[in-house]
Amino acid sequence: MTDPATLFGLCAAGLVAIGLYGLVLQPTPLRKIIAFNLIGTGAFLLFGVAARRGAAAGLSADPVPQAMVITGIVVAFAATALAVALLLRLAETGVYTLESGEAPPRDEPPT
Amino acid sequence: MTPVLATGSGGALLVVAVFLPVIGMLGIFFLGVRRAWWIAPLILPAGLITSLAIAFDVAQSGMPVTYALGNWQPPLGIALRADGLAAVFMVMTAWILCAVALYAGGASTGAQDTLENRRPYVFWILLLGLWCALNTTFLAQDLFTLFVALELLTFSAVPLVCLDGKRETLQAALRYLLFALVGSVFYLIGAAVLYGNYGTLDLSGLREAARYDLATAIALGLMIVGLMAKAALFPLHLWLPPAHAGAPPAASAVLSALVVKAPFFLILRLWFDVAPQSSFELPAQMLAGLGMASIIVCSVMALRQERLKLMIAYSTVAQIGYLFLMFPLVTSIDGSAIFQSIGWTGGVLQAVSHALAKASMFLAAGVIAETLGHDRIDKLNGAVTVVPVSIAAFGLSGLSLMGLPPSGGFVAKLMLLTAATENSSWWIAATILLGGILAASYVFRVLGRALAAPPEGLSSARRVPLRRELVVLGLAICAVLLGFVPLQPFGFLGIGRTGLP
Numbered sequence: 053m054t055d056p057a058t059l060f061g062l063c064a065a066g067l068v069a070i071g072l073y074g075l076v077l078q079p080t081p082l083r084k085i086i087a088f089n090l091i092g093t094g095a096f097l098l099f100g101v102a103a104r105r106g107a108a109a110g111l112s113a114d115p116v117p118q119a120m121v122i123t124g125i126v127v128a129f130a131a132t133a134l135a136v137a138l139l140l141r142l143a144e145t146g147v148y149t150l151e152s153g154e155a156p157p158r159d160e161p162p163t
Numbered sequence: 164m165t166p167v168l169a170t171g172s173g174g175a176l177l178v179v180a181v182f183l184p185v186i187g188m189l190g191i192f193f194l195g196v197r198r199a200w201w202i203a204p205l206i207l208p209a210g211l212i213t214s215l216a217i218a219f220d221v222a223q224s225g226m227p228v229t230y231a232l233g234n235w236q237p238p239l240g241i242a243l244r245a246d247g248l249a250a251v252f253m254v255m256t257a258w259i260l261c262a263v264a265l266y267a268g269g270a271s272t273g274a275q276d277t278l279e280n281r282r283p284y285v286f287w288i289l290l291l292g293l294w295c296a297l298n299t300t301f302l303a304q305d306l307f308t309l310f311v312a313l314e315l316l317t318f319s320a321v322p323l324v325c326l327d328g329k330r331e332t333l334q335a336a337l338r339y340l341l342f343a344l345v346g347s348v349f350y351l352i353g354a355a356v357l358y359g360n361y362g363t364l365d366l367s368g369l370r371e372a373a374r375y376d377l378a379t380a381i382a383l384g385l386m387i388v389g390l391m392a393k394a395a396l397f398p399l400h401l402w403l404p405p406a407h408a409g410a411p412p413a414a415s416a417v418l419s420a421l422v423v424k425a426p427f428f429l430i431l432r433l434w435f436d437v438a439p440q441s442s443f444e445l446p447a448q449m450l451a452g453l454g455m456a457s458i459i460v461c462s463v464m465a466l467r468q469e470r471l472k473l474m475i476a477y478s479t480v481a482q483i484g485y486l487f488l489m490f491p492l493v494t495s496i497d498g499s500a501i502f503q504s505i506g507w508t509g510g511v512l513q514a515v516s517h518a519l520a521k522a523s524m525f526l527a528a529g530v531i532a533e534t535l536g537h538d539r540i541d542k543l544n545g546a547v548t549v550v551p552v553s554i555a556a557f558g559l560s561g562l563s564l565m566g567l568p569p570s571g572g573f574v575a576k577l578m579l580l581t582a583a584t585e586n587s588s589w590w591i592a593a594t595i596l597l598g599g600i601l602a603a604s605y606v607f608r609v610l611g612r613a614l615a616a617p618p619e620g621l622s623s624a625r626r627v628p629l630r631r632e633l634v635v636l637g638l639a640i641c642a643v644l645l646g647f648v649p650l651q652p653f654g655f656l657g658i659g660r661t662g663l664p
Contacts, residue, residue: 068352075341075345081337081341084341085341088341088344088345088348091345091348092348092351094352095348095351095352095355098352098355098356098359099355099358101355101359102355102356102358102359105359114362116358117355117358120307120358123307123311124310124351127310127311127314130314130318131314131317131318131340131344131347134318134321134322134340135337135340135341135344138321138325138333138336138337138340139337141325141328141333142330142333142334142337145329145330145333146330147330147334150334150337150338
């Protein structure tokens with residue numbers, strides 16, 4: 053149909069769109085975290101497309117974006133770990149949503 | 164090709180500025196929980212001296228200080244570069260971190276509970292991580308290093324929000340993290356598009372290659388929207404008030420004064436150092452429009468808050484709005500150069516004076532809350548008899564937020580107002596004035612309560628060391644002293660900038 057770069061570019065755009073949809077509309081934090089990972093995957097795929105298209109020097113692919121993707125994956129992994137750790141601590145207090153954050157603050161901390 | 168980057172005599176200082184906090188973090192790990200406090204008095208003054216030396220070097224030579232890591236030249240290697248703007252932000256960061264450290268130093272270490280003992284330990288590690296991230300943001304010269312710096316900033320700032328581990332602060336931290344992550348991923352997508360378009364992420368390379376086309380516009384748009392979420396500009400500010408109000412006072416001060424300035428600094432870099440100029444009139448007006456909405460909506464929200472720290476947090480969003488007013492003032496085509504650079508100086512001065520004033524205000528709120536045992540505004544009656552120094556500091560930093568003379572905020576807002584009037588942007592001028600009136604209302608609401616007659620039997624729940632109150636007052640006095648800089652474009656800020664301003 054078309055060249056692979058365009059196809060993968062469209063896939064990346066689709067992943068970002070699905071992730072964004074989930075991030076905005078899913079109520080539970082765990083699903084939001086997964087949605088963030090989907091957007092991140094889309095961004096990494098986009099770097100892959102840039103690597104394929106930017107191979108002007110006669111190489112089969114530009115290696116610089118691939119190095120960046122590896123760093124990006126590590127950073128996204130760390131971000132996910134931090135988010136899940138926060139979510140686990142939140143679950144220990146008996147809450148699984150972000151909803152009651154807008155409630156008027158109490159003087160006593162919940163026990 | 165890009166010219167060969169010469170590493171000047173001061174170049175190694177840039178590496179020291181980035182690595183010193185990391186060395187401190189490792190030292191804290193090595194020394195362990197009990198002796199963590201030993202590191203701060205060594206590392207923090209050294210960092211302040213490094214920042215001042217870099218600023219002095221830049222001012223002396225009139226040239227930016229650069230350093231090519233491993234002597235690899237920019238398209239392939241990574242460069243560090245301190246121009247006048249970066250030097251100003253670095254000195255501001257080091258100064259405020261030293262003050263906050265003086266405030267937080269040796270705080271509440273007596274408790275035997277392990278969580279209590281670990282809290283200062285974690286705080287110092289996060290504070291140094293934050294410093295490393297901020298210095299990298301100010302110095303890095305390629306978009307991917309900047310991405311890593313932003314992520315490091317987020318990972319250091321989010322745990323600071325929930326240091327006390329309560330449910331509300333955990334929720335605030337998680338919401339902050341989600342907003343920040345979306346911001347970074349938007350930034351990353353923009354960087355991918357720019358790389359696909361130009362084949363480089365080096366700022367100077369991009370500046371030479373940048374042309375106005377659809378891909379560049381979309382990439383820069385995505386990056387700026389992502390950074391707006393991190394800087395808490397109006398529609399994306401929802402995470403900030405609970406996060407900044409819930410953190411411990413020393414952490415709130417750093418978050419409000421410094422952390423939100425880093426994404427703003429990056430927007431400045433993208434806007435003035437990467438984007439092709441002259442085609443950015445409309446987006447500049449849109450940014451200013453969001454800034455104006457920030458100022459008005461969040462000042463009104465600040466007026467309606469019952470708790471002091473939430474009020475100060477909303478005031479942060481309002482003051483961040485002022486920063487975005489500078490874009491149309493500096494970008495406009497038909498404006499004269501002198502007024503553009505007045506707008507530029509005003510915007511940067513607003514960032515610095517807000518940092519000093521807001522750090523002082525959050526620390527003052529911390530002293531008030533600790534002494535009285537609560538921070539409800541309608542129960543503050545007579546606070547001046549218990550914590551006179553902190554209330555005085557609150558008032559002085561309030562001057563800067565309102566824009567009354569003599570204060571840094573006055574000079575900054577006057578410069579923005581002058582540039583707006585000259586640019587015949589009456590709506591911006593009107594917003595600056597209205598924002599000042601609203602800020603005066605919320606500051607005087609607190610001061611009026613605090614200066615009222617104390618109720619029967621008002622006594623302080625616990626005493627706060629005088630050292631802390633003096634730190635708060637010192638920061639407020641710095642914010643006032645900033646008001647004595649001359650009312651003219653500040654040449655130092657223009658060092659190392661090729662185009663306008």
